[in-house]
Amino acid sequence: MQRDGGRTEVARALVARGAQDPAQLRRIAAVASAVAVLSLTVVLMGWMLAQVAEHPGVPRELGELPHWFAGEPAMRGARERVPAPATAEHGHQAGVAIAAIKPGTPAARTAEKTDAAEGDYTEFRGGQVEIALKEYEMVPNKIRVKPGAVTFVLRNEGRFAHNFHVEGPGVEAHAEKFSPGRTVRLEVTLQEGDYKISCPLSNHDQRGMHGTLVVTSKLAGT
Amino acid sequence: MLRKTFFLAFASVTLAVTSGVAAAQPAAKAKTAGLSPTCAAKAPVREFLIATGEWDTVPKNKEGKPAAYNDRGRARAANSKLERYTFDPSMIIVKKGDCVVLHIHSVKGDRHNLTIEGTEIGSEGAAIIDDSFKPTGAKAVARANPNAYEGPEKLKSGEFVRGEQVTLRFQANQAGTYRMICEVHTFIGAKGELKGYDDKGKPVQGPMVAYVTVLP
Numbered sequence: 160m161q162r163d164g165g166r167t168e169v170a171r172a173l174v175a176r177g178a179q180d181p182a183q184l185r186r187i188a189a190v191a192s193a194v195a196v197l198s199l200t201v202v203l204m205g206w207m208l209a210q211v212a213e214h215p216g217v218p219r220e221l222g223e224l225p226h227w228f229a230g231e232p233a234m235r236g237a238r239e240r241v242p243a244p245a246t247a248e249h250g251h252q253a254g255v256a257i258a259a260i261k262p263g264t265p266a267a268r269t270a271e272k273t274d275a276a277e278g279d280y281t282e283f284r285g286g287q288v289e290i291a292l293k294e295y296e297m298v299p300n301k302i303r304v305k306p307g308a309v310t311f312v313l314r315n316e317g318r319f320a321h322n323f324h325v326e327g328p329g330v331e332a333h334a335e336k337f338s339p340g341r342t343v344r345l346e347v348t349l350q351e352g353d354y355k356i357s358c359p360l361s362n363h364d365q366r367g368m369h370g371t372l373v374v375t376s377k378l379a380g381t
Numbered sequence: 382m383l384r385k386t387f388f389l390a391f392a393s394v395t396l397a398v399t400s401g402v403a404a405a406q407p408a409a410k411a412k413t414a415g416l417s418p419t420c421a422a423k424a425p426v427r428e429f430l431i432a433t434g435e436w437d438t439v440p441k442n443k444e445g446k447p448a449a450y451n452d453r454g455r456a457r458a459a460n461s462k463l464e465r466y467t468f469d470p471s472m473i474i475v476k477k478g479d480c481v482v483l484h485i486h487s488v489k490g491d492r493h494n495l496t497i498e499g500t501e502i503g504s505e506g507a508a509i510i511d512d513s514f515k516p517t518g519a520k521a522v523a524r525a526n527p528n529a530y531e532g533p534e535k536l537k538s539g540e541f542v543r544g545e546q547v548t549l550r551f552q553a554n555q556a557g558t559y560r561m562i563c564e565v566h567t568f569i570g571a572k573g574e575l576k577g578y579d580d581k582g583k584p585v586q587g588p589m590v591a592y593v594t595v596l597p
Contacts, residue, residue: 293571339500360503366568
């Protein structure tokens with residue numbers, strides 16, 4: 160279009176000047192088309208540069224890695240994540256209820272914890288047991304609690320998704336897999352006895368993500 | 382005369398470059414984090430085939446006899462195999478908003494599993510698919526090992542064995558590089574170091590890791 164316009168104008172100007180030489184006309188047309196091709200090339204180069212600017216997939220200079228390239232986005236996200244909306248999920252058996260709770264909530268307000276009461280056992284008296292899960296351990300991993308309804312408040316402080324499994328006399332329950340930075344609750348009714356707690360995912364259990372839960376009405380402090 | 386042609390060319394170049402650069406401005410940062418297990422209906426699907434491979438060697442001296450050697454600061458006896466499992470390809474590049482589908486074919490190693498660090502994406506319960514990517518009905522849950530001739534009799538949830546192909550699907554919501562790790566063959570340290578030996582000094586044939594890079 161632009162080329163045609165240029166051509167017509169050039170031709171008109173030439174006619175106005177009285178130039179009739181077809182050779183001269185042809186030469187001017189050739190120059191005009193060369194200019195058009197050149198400008199098209201420049202336009203394409205501009206477009207390509209813009210594309211490269213949009214996707215700097217290959218860093219061209221060391222030390223100028225784009226901010227998103229080298230970071231740990233997911234981990235940062237998990238740590239800073241705004242509390243997830245509380246959603247009720249279904250338990251795997253009667254007497255088990257799982258609900259995601261806000262990680263920011265100091266969930267242990269009601270729990271009274273006694274450290275190193277007897278041996279290495281941590282005692283929880285309020286019926287609420289807080290456990291932090293990471294690779295590859297549970298903190299604490301030796302727990303004493305009174306029989307009855309027990310709420311496990313499970314914080315994933317690790318880098319992988321984890322889960323929680325409790326197994327003992329008459330009980331075998333687990334939560335749903337949850338990702339780093341999240342906290343979930345698991346409510347179970349426990350009778351006296353020894354229970355094993357563990358992360359059932361992958362090889363986490365055999366790598367050390369397990370512990371002992373002793374349910375007894377005789378806590379050290381009572 | 383020709384001046385007008387030049388002017389038009391110049392104007393169009395300027396216009397093209399400006400519009401291109403304007404389009405290249407990074408989009409506003411998304412608020413959602415990480416990778417999510419469900420894809421939006423309109424998300425473009427990016428499909429990748431990944432095989433599990435293995436590098437291994439038994440270091441030998443100049444006479445061709447097995448020699449004691451050193452692996453990453455650990456002394457290894459003569460005749461011990463230095464091995465490490467890999468994902469091939471080990472770098473997956475997608476764009477933010479893409480629906481990523483990974484088909485992972487277990488070739489080397491009797492079994493693997495898979496988790497993407499910092500997310501809930503992993504092979505637990507992943508569907509096992511056949512050669513035409515159709516679900517076979519089996520899932521990577523805790524089950525009897527179909528390859529009990531070489532591996533353990535029971536598989537843990539998320540594990541899939543030689544000859545099986547699992548499929549994972551997730552939406553990439555946040556730009557960055559995510560580590561995709563086989564936990565059977567990787568030991569992760571407290572600060573996230575990927576190790577080839579566990580805390581008892583036993584080699585785990587790893588670390589076995591691939592990277593999923595999400596472009597902004």
